[in-house]
Amino acid sequence: MSRLYLDACCIIYLIEAANPFHAAVLARLKQHGKDRSARIVTSQLSRLECRVRPLRDKDTGLLARYDKFFSARRLVLAELTPAVIDQATELRAKYGFKTPDAIHLATAIDDGTDVFLTGDTTLQRCAEAKVEIVVP
Numbered sequence: 001m002s003r004l005y006l007d008a009c010c011i012i013y014l015i016e017a018a019n020p021f022h023a024a025v026l027a028r029l030k031q032h033g034k035d036r037s038a039r040i041v042t043s044q045l046s047r048l049e050c051r052v053r054p055l056r057d058k059d060t061g062l063l064a065r066y067d068k069f070f071s072a073r074r075l076v077l078a079e080l081t082p083a084v085i086d087q088a089t090e091l092r093a094k095y096g097f098k099t100p101d102a103i104h105l106a107t108a109i110d111d112g113t114d115v116f117l118t119g120d121t122t123l124q125r126c127a128e129a130k131v132e133i134v135v136p
Helices: 008-015 021-032 044-056 060-070 082-095 099-111 121-125
Strands: 003-006 039-043 075-078 115-118 131-133
Touching: 003 008, 003 021, 003 099, 008 021, 008 044, 008 060, 008 115, 039 044, 039 099, 044 060, 044 075, 044 099, 060 075, 075 099, 082 099, 099 115, 099 121, 121 131
Parallel strands: 003 039, 003 115, 039 075, 115 131
Antiparallel strands: none
């Protein structure tokens, strides 16, 4: 079973149709989704990051689109466990990543995902995960 981790930025690109990245994320998801057993993985942190702006702006339509995404059947919404926090701490110390980035990477590593999809090129330095950059 193939597991693709989506960084929060990729979810935002997808849900908000942020060009030019929307089409690239959509194409990658279609490629991944050919396997019926494939799963998309993200962290509860992504849910927090994605829902802030629609809540702040009182954009109920956008919030509903995010809530629908986060309740998708083939989505694994990973918890922030002590093991994830320990791994994130190590990644932050080793690479100097920002805390949210370290948590996302650690979640992907802990879950055993095959690919970590992001728009942030600085995360490619993480040797512990296979990081794939969204290219428009």
